[in-house]
Amino acid sequence: MLSHPSASAPLQRTTCLETVCCTPVYSAVFPFLWHDRNDQSRGGFIRLHRSLLRRVGLPAGTALLMVASLLPGEICRAQSPRSISSHETGGAFPKDRPPSSQAAPVAPVPVPLDPSIASPLLRDPAARNQEILRHLNAVLRYWRQAESPMQKVGEPSDLIYRNQVVDDAANIAMGAFQSAQAEALLLQPYEQQSASSAEPSRMQRIQALRMEVAQRVTSLKLQESILLRQSAVARGPQVQKIQQALQQVQGEMELNNAIADALVRLTKDSRTKGVTALESQVKQVEATAPDLTNLKIRLAAPTLESLSSARDGGVITKAQVLFSLLNTRSSLDRLLDTTGDLRQQVTELRQPLILTLRATVARGEQMVKTPSPSEAAAAAKPSRAKSGSLNDTANVRKQYDDLTHNFQSIVAASVPLSNELLELDQMQAALQSWRASVDEEYREILTSLLTRVAVIAAALILIFVLGTIWRRITARYVTDLRRRRQWTVLRRLIMGFLTGIILIFGFVTQFSSLATFAGFITAGLAVGLQTILLSLAAYFFIIGRYGVRVGDRITIANVTGDVIEVGLLRFYVLEVASNGSLSEATGRIAIFSNAILFQALTPLYKQLPGTEYTWHQVIVKLASDKDYRTAAQRMIECVQQIYETYRTHVEHQHRAMENWMDMPLDPPHVQSSIQLLDGGLQLWIRYPAALRRAAAEDQKLSEALLQLIASDETVRAAVVNPPVIQASTK
Template structure:
């Protein structure tokens, strides 16, 4: 009998493990409080079955019960040192962490990547939903189990007892008053049974009506109407009880189970087994990002860093959740091990084969252990599923992190390559610019042409540098064009003067423009140009009267846009000419010999002019060659004039600008010398001669 008991116990454990239902799953038939009693009545009435039923609890009703009903029907367990209060707090803390993890899983982690990243994200979201569902199912089961635990005593030096106890045999256990939800459930079961009974009676009555004749037919029809009325009344009662029961189940839950249900209301979608499948978020293609500019690649790189940081944070959260889940199911696993140990201890105890009452007690003990083991293992199944899902979710996130790391390295390599290429391009441009500057300084002797070439160098260098930077940093040129349009409009309005100055610069450096060293007159200011910039030009101010001009020590600054201002003319020498026109004026006496006087005056001017005539004629030839057109040759132009003041003789002659003062002085000395030695000249002049510039500057 000892061997037979061992085989029977091990077979019961294996059968229990192989037939465990899914956590929270109910049987196809609807379970009611009266189901065990009804099942026992409908069993076979053979002597063997009657004997078995007298010794063994009925098992036909077990599949018709839900897991909470099985836990409620299970005998109370002696608490093997389990602190249910601490376990309840740990369970609620675990559910809060699960809810936070579930809510975090609804946010998008990665915004740029490969198509496989969307699959990783979708899988992570599904894992989070499944973890939440199994966590709450496990919490419900554990809450129901903790409710069935009763404090137990631990013997000194002995093992803690987990022997199931029958509520009817435990004198210390006080009967609990049924709750409103339990009373409603019992009432619903009675109404459902009444409806089934009335429906059966109505079916039998319908058959009788179909075959009845004469006076019996009227009585049967009246009876049928009564049954239908009662049936409609019972259905209305059942509908009202059903609605009231759903409200009572949601509001009457107390204790740990009530806290679990209230937490579940924070995520009602976890209460249903089916979860709506949402489309994965659209990711920006990583291949497109690799071909983009530096700015786009840098943004994508920081996004990948953030995604990797979020994934690592979720992996850490999964590790914490896994530890909490293992800690929560550890006491129940201890109960399972204790139940198995009790079965093994029962198998080791000697059995009295001649005592039928002892055999029935032994069988009853084995059945109680088997039922307890079945319920405990089924209740802990969601916890095991949660741990497996946590491990699967962690493996998925670890794989995702590996892929993100590879994408980060690839994108970082592409970004560094683009930055290096931009740096090399800029280095080549600056090297070419340096060579250009050296060659210009070495082979171009003309200062004006050298400055123009250097300005062209700066312009070309700036343009190419801008092109390299734009193509290196900017990706969306369509957006850039729109943005540039608004920027250009704003610049055109706000920087109108500067733009005009830049445009005028190209006129100033043109063929008839201004160069360094030119003497010009602009806005009433005369001076020598010392620098021509892109926006402004500078000149050394000159002052004086007549032919005497000298620097004032001040620098006059004008915007290039002065060329486009009306009423502000700019005067300068024709390119290649460095001479100006002066005029010698002599007032003659009316009664004197004016011919001799004019000849003497013209001779003095001609004598002085001959000293620099070759320079003036050379400048004239250069101007004709530069303009490729004939130009009137400069020379002495005498004129005898009759004015209100009397007879006047004027001689117009060119002078070199740089030697204008010394030329005028030499001419005056020559004329005064002739006046001392020539009586006709001396007697013919009525007033001292005057020398003045025809055009200032």
């Protein structure tokens, strides 16, 4: 730094407070208080401003740091001060030479923090880096979680909440990255020092040289500004000396600017290689979320289904919406918990910055209260104050510039975190409002669902009660079993139909969606359920005119029994075993598919409609050399006598059958014939036997025939073997 004795006398008026007021930050905020004044009025303004600061009790250093916190980028603009007009320089610049302030600006260089005030921040830089990276990862997860679709059904206001939550989460993420980038620059000197503690690397040497050049340029600019002010009031021979000193300062400044440009070009290609680990990792993490800042590739807001359809929907629709709202509420609860954890993390991450910021402000206030060395020397020995005033002023200016730079760097890292806390508070309020809206919708849908279920249950209970009343009335007033059976089947059909209608309209309301798949469903049913469909079709043949009724004696697939149940797909037969004329239930039930009626090799045998009698026969072997005709006639008369006991009942059934078939038929009676079989004469007597009392009637007939044979000599002589009674059909 050059000292010009010829210009030292006018420089005595430059004090520490004037140095503060001449800073670029102060000048950028209050240009009308300084740059628009001439040199004579500036001294009075300084004294006036000092008195005002003392009256309000605000130290000059504190005011400077407050202004610096509002203008984080001012330190970069301070490297290239505004162009000074010829009116301000008093025509000191040559006509053919541009002012030195138009030279290329020097790129800002990270200035190390004072360890005495940044101890909370520099206690463990490696752990601090890990905390920043963990915070960035947590913020990105938080943003992805907020951006993911959490609600599918809701009101239009829910979409507003969703958009607000996504925007707040994006602002939180961008603030975290801004703070991380600023803090990476803040911790860059210490990270580079820890990377190579034995010997500084090439990049570190370049950075140190850039810092030295930047400090030299700042000092030269201060000298230039002082000389420009002196040249405006200088008279006589002092003008030429000041212009020579000004040209020398400007030449040195141009040389240092050229050196700074060369250093910038030298480190331009190696900048990405020499980047710190934290800065590189921050950039890599930021590259994983390109849609954070690019709105064109960000996910569009999902569309919400209106709750109006759910309010009018069935049980299934309401249940789906209810579970969807329940999932949405769970997602919002998780996001609220994550918001609280993230807020705690931001508070812990911001605490060292706040402590460092307070220490920086305290240092600024201490510098203002402590007099500079030149002021102390002037107070002690006024004769020695002139020689060192310029150097002391430059040192004070450098201290304020470094302190301002540190303050701005800390503010650049802490302000985004403070904004992040504010965004987290807004995010928490928006999430709580969103959850309150979802809770209200959940309660509304739950009430509607329970009401609909209660209505369906009441309708089903009413149908069940009416069905029970119908069954009891049928059992009490309908005595005919066949007609009672018909009323019971009708009751089942009506109850099933009404129950199906209630369940269908109660659970399903959107039938339009089923129409698209109706063709596919029909084809699938026709192929996969062809046996069931065939059984369903056979049911209508079974209940037809010549069909099967409950109580009918049928024979199918070599199984004889009484029908006890006819269903839509199957019918049930109580198996009956025939032992001669004796038919007894075996206790087994044979189950047949209705589709068996369409099988060609499986005939179905059943009684004639309205009849309950069958045909039995008596077989008696007679001797041809005896009076077999008389014996045969007497046995026929015996069978006729037994038949006469129930003939009226059989003829009544026969007439009912004729009326049902609407055609005349031969009435049933006792039939007989004598045949030559098995090498002898045989007497065959066929007679109708009541189906349910066949065993008792055959027993009476057997006793009557045995008594006839025992009492009549002619019959006894003609009968070779005892008579055999058996059913004519199986």
